[in-house]
Amino acid sequence: MDLTKPRWRKSTKSDTGACVEVADNIIGHVLVRDTKDRDGGTLAFGPAAWQSFVSTAADLRP
Structure with missing residues (x-):
């Protein structure tokens, strides 16, 4: 496994x-990019910020 390249995934x-x-x-960050524009830039979030986002998104589910 090449640890220098992120392994991208999207929701099923x-x-x-x-x-x-x-x-x-x-380096312990979560990377996010647009599926339709993969070369358009990448956002990086620390573990605490990402966990906060995931928890909030889960709370907003209908």
């Missing part, structure tokens, strides 16, 4: 193509 529920991809990288 994203069948429309309008989604983001997420990857954990080796």
